[in-house]
Amino acid sequence: xxxxxxxxxxxxxxxxxxxxxxxxxxxxxxxxxxxxxxxxxxxxxxxxxxxxxxxxxxxxxxxxxxxxxxxxxxxxxxxxxxxxxxxxxxxxxxxxxxxxxxxxxxxxxxxxxxxxxxxxxxxxxxxxxxxxxxxxxxxxxxxxxxxxxxxxxxxxxxxxxxxxxxxxxxxxxxxxxxxxxxxxxxxxxxxxxxxxxxxxxxxxxxxxx
Amino acid sequence: xxxxxxxxxxxxxxxxxxxxxxxxxxxxxxxxxxxxxxxxxxxxxxxxxxxxxxxxxxxxxxxxxxxxxxxxxxxxxxxxxxxxxxxxxxxxxxxxxxxxxxxxxxxxxxxxxxxxxxxxxxxxxxxxxxxxxxxxxxxxxxxxxxxxxxxxxxxxxxxxxxxxxxxxxxxxxxxxxxxxxxxxxxxxxxxxxxxxxxxxxxxxxxxxxxxxxxxxxxxxxxxxxxxxxxxxxxxxxxxxxxxxxxxxxxxxxxxxxxxxxxxxxxxxxxxxxxxxxxxxxxxxxxxxxxxxxxxxxxxxxxxxxxxxxxxxxxxxxxxxxxxxxxxxxxxxxxxxxxxxxxxxxxxxxxxxxxxxxxxxxxxxxxxxxxxxxxxxxxxxxxxxxxxxxxxxxxxxxxxxxxxxxxxxxxxxxxxxxxxxxxxxxxxxxxxxxxxxxxxxxxxxxxxxxxxxxxxxxxxxxx
Numbered sequence: 121x122x123x124x125x126x127x128x129x130x131x132x133x134x135x136x137x138x139x140x141x142x143x144x145x146x147x148x149x150x151x152x153x154x155x156x157x158x159x160x161x162x163x164x165x166x167x168x169x170x171x172x173x174x175x176x177x178x179x180x181x182x183x184x185x186x187x188x189x190x191x192x193x194x195x196x197x198x199x200x201x202x203x204x205x206x207x208x209x210x211x212x213x214x215x216x217x218x219x220x221x222x223x224x225x226x227x228x229x230x231x232x233x234x235x236x237x238x239x240x241x242x243x244x245x246x247x248x249x250x251x252x253x254x255x256x257x258x259x260x261x262x263x264x265x266x267x268x269x270x271x272x273x274x275x276x277x278x279x280x281x282x283x284x285x286x287x288x289x290x291x292x293x294x295x296x297x298x299x300x301x302x303x304x305x306x307x308x309x310x311x312x313x314x315x316x317x318x319x320x321x322x323x324x325x326x327x328x329x
Numbered sequence: 330x331x332x333x334x335x336x337x338x339x340x341x342x343x344x345x346x347x348x349x350x351x352x353x354x355x356x357x358x359x360x361x362x363x364x365x366x367x368x369x370x371x372x373x374x375x376x377x378x379x380x381x382x383x384x385x386x387x388x389x390x391x392x393x394x395x396x397x398x399x400x401x402x403x404x405x406x407x408x409x410x411x412x413x414x415x416x417x418x419x420x421x422x423x424x425x426x427x428x429x430x431x432x433x434x435x436x437x438x439x440x441x442x443x444x445x446x447x448x449x450x451x452x453x454x455x456x457x458x459x460x461x462x463x464x465x466x467x468x469x470x471x472x473x474x475x476x477x478x479x480x481x482x483x484x485x486x487x488x489x490x491x492x493x494x495x496x497x498x499x500x501x502x503x504x505x506x507x508x509x510x511x512x513x514x515x516x517x518x519x520x521x522x523x524x525x526x527x528x529x530x531x532x533x534x535x536x537x538x539x540x541x542x543x544x545x546x547x548x549x550x551x552x553x554x555x556x557x558x559x560x561x562x563x564x565x566x567x568x569x570x571x572x573x574x575x576x577x578x579x580x581x582x583x584x585x586x587x588x589x590x591x592x593x594x595x596x597x598x599x600x601x602x603x604x605x606x607x608x609x610x611x612x613x614x615x616x617x618x619x620x621x622x623x624x625x626x627x628x629x630x631x632x633x634x635x636x637x638x639x640x641x642x643x644x645x646x647x648x649x650x651x652x653x654x655x656x657x658x659x660x661x662x663x664x665x666x667x668x669x670x671x672x673x674x675x676x677x678x679x680x681x682x683x684x685x686x687x688x689x690x691x692x693x694x695x696x697x698x699x700x701x702x703x704x705x706x707x708x709x710x711x712x713x714x715x716x717x718x719x720x721x722x723x724x725x726x727x728x729x730x731x732x733x734x735x736x737x738x739x740x741x742x743x744x745x746x747x748x749x750x751x752x753x754x755x756x757x758x759x760x761x762x763x764x765x766x767x768x769x770x771x772x773x774x775x776x777x778x779x780x781x782x783x784x785x786x787x788x789x790x791x
Binding site for chain 1: 418
C-alpha cells in the first residue's frame with residue numbers, strides 16, 4: 121500500500137512547494153494584479169502559469185516514460201541519477217539562471233512561456249523523475265496508451281496542487297497581507313534545492329545499484 | 330563574486346511606498362575627482378547620522394590606483410528591482426558600488442560590506458573590455474536592473490556617436506554586451522531609466538565625448554546640435570519605439586526621473602538651456618494611447634546680469650542662465666527637486682499634478698553672479714548641482730561641481746567644492762541644515778545613500 125501511495129503524495133507535496141515559492145509564479149500574478157489594480161488580473165494569471173509549469177513537467181514525464189519503455193530499468197535509473205546530479209551541481213554554480221526577454225507586460229502566452237522556461241530552468245520536472253520511477257509503471261501497464269494516461273495523471277495532480285496553493289497564496293497576499301511579507305518570508309532555498317537535486321540523484325543511483 | 334543571503338536583502342522594498350518607510354541613512358557615499366588629473370579620484374564616505382559626533386564630516390576615503398578617471402555618477406550592483414517577478418534574485422546582496430570614470434572609461438567596483446565607512450576596491454572593469462564587448466566608452470549612469478546592471482555610455486571608443494547602453498552581469502561584473510538590438514534613429518546618449526510596469530525604457534541626450542570633453546562648444550550649442558530629444562524603448566525587446574523631439578532650441582536634455590510608482594507612465598526631464606532666452610525648463614512625458622507625448626511644465630528664466638561679472642562665454646548675453654543640470658523626484662512622486670547650477674538656486678515643486686507643478690521652496694547657494702553663502706561659509710561658487718534625496722523624502726544632499734571642463738567655463742575662478750544638506754518640510758518648503766557643510770580638496774559629484782535613495786532603486790509593484 122505504502123509503495124503505491126508515496127509517489128502520489130510526493131507529487132502533491134512538490135506541487136505545493138512550487139505553489140508557495142514566489143519565484144515560480146504567484147508573485148508574478150500579484151504583480152499583474154497590482155499593476156491593473158484588479159483581483160481578476162491576479163486570478164487570470166494563474167492558469168497560464170500552471171499550464172507552463174505543466175508543460176515543463178510533462179516533457180520530463182514523457183521522457184521518463186518513453187525511456188522506461190525502451191531501456192532496461194537499471195539504465196533508466198542510472199541516467200536519471202546522472203542528470204539529477206549534474207543539474208544539481210549546475211544550480212549550485214549558477215543558482216540565478218532566469219529566462220531573459222520577459223517583462224511585466226507579457227500576455228497569457230508570454231506568461232505560459234515564462235512559466236515553462238522558469239520551471240525547466242528550476243528543474244521542477246527533473247525532480248519528479250525519481251518519484252515517477254517509484255510509480256509501478258512496468259508492473260501494471262503494458263501499452264504506451266495506458267502509460268500516457270498515468271503520466272498525464274501524475275503531472276496533472278502535481279500541477280493541481282501547485283495551482284491550488286499558488287491561488288490561495290496570491291489572493292491572500294494581494295487582498296490581505298501585502299508584499300511586505302516578501303522581505304520577511306522569502307527564504308533562499310537555492311542551496312537547499314540544489315542539494316536536494318543532488319541527493320535525489322544519489323538516492324536514485326543507489327536504488328539502481 | 331556576488332554573495333547571497335538567506336532572506337531578501339533588507340534594503341530591497343517591493344514598492345516605493347514601502348521603501349519610503351525605510352530607516353534613515355547614517356552614511357552617504359560621494360565621489361570626488363581631481364580636476365588637474367594629478368591625484369587619484371576617490372570614493373568618500375560622509376557620516377550623516379545626526380546623533381553622531383562626526384555628523385556631516387568625511388569619515389572615510391578610498392583612492393583608486395590611477396589618475397584622470399573623472400568620477401561622476403555611480404550606482405549599486407543590485408537593488409529593489411531584484412524583487413521583480415519575471416527575473417527575481419532577491420537574495421543577491423546589495424554591497425558593491427560601481428563607479429565609472431567618465432574620462433577614462435574604467436569602472437571600479439567597491440565592496441562596502443566589510444566596513445561601510447571604508448569601502449574596498451575589489452574589481453576593475455577596464456575601458457578595453459567595454460569597448461570590445463559593447464563598442465562603447467565614457468560610462469555615465471548606472472542602474473541596477475531586474476536582470477543585470479545597466480550602464481549608459483556617451484559614445485563609441487573614438488568618442489563619436491552612437492552612445493548607448495550596455496549591460497554588466499550582476500554576478501560576475503563581466504560586460505555582457507551592448508543592450509540595443511535596434512537603436513532606430515538614436516545617436517546621442519546621456520541618462521536612461523525605465524517604467525518597469527510598462528516594459529519601457531527612456532534615454533536622453535547630451536552630446537558625444539568629442540562634443541563635450543573640451544568644454545561646451547559655443548558653435549555646436551548655437552547651432553542647436555547638442556541633444557534635444559528623448560527616446561522611448563521596449564525594455565525586454567531592446568528596441569527603439571519612439572523619438573520625441575523637444576525642439577532644437579532646447580539644448581541638452583539630461584536627467585530622467587520617471588514616476589517611481591510602476592503603475593504610472595509619466596516622468597520629468599530637465600533641459601539645461603534654451604537658445605531662445607537662456608531659460609531652463611522641466612518637461613513631463615506621459616503615455617497617451619500607444620505613444621508617449623511631452624509637455625513643458627516649468628520654465629525658469631535667465632537672470633539679467635552685469636557683463637563684468639560674467640565669464641567670457643556669457644558676457645555677450647548679459648544674463649545668467651539657470652542651467653538646470655540635475656533633478657530628483659521623491660519616492661511618493663509628490664515633490665520634484667531642481668538644481669539651477671548657473672543662478673545658484675535649489676528649487677522644490679509640488680508635482681502632485683505632474684502637469685501643473687507648484688513652486689513650494691527655494692534656497693540660494695553659490696551662483697555665477699550671486700555667490701550666495703551658506704550660514705557657515707563665506708561666498709560660495711559653483712551652485713546646487715547633483716541632488717540626492719533620502720527615501721523618506723526629508724533630506725536632500727547637494728554638491729556643486731558639474732563636469733571638469735565645463736566647471737572652468739562657467740566658474741573660471743575654479744570650483745571650490747562643497748556638500749550640504751537641505752531639509753524638506755512635510756507640506757512643502759526647504760530649510761538649510763546649518764551644521765552640515767563640508768568642503769573638499771577635490772571636486773564632489775554624485776551622492777548615494779546607504780541602503781538606497783530616490784535615484785538608486787526602481788520597483789515592480791505599486
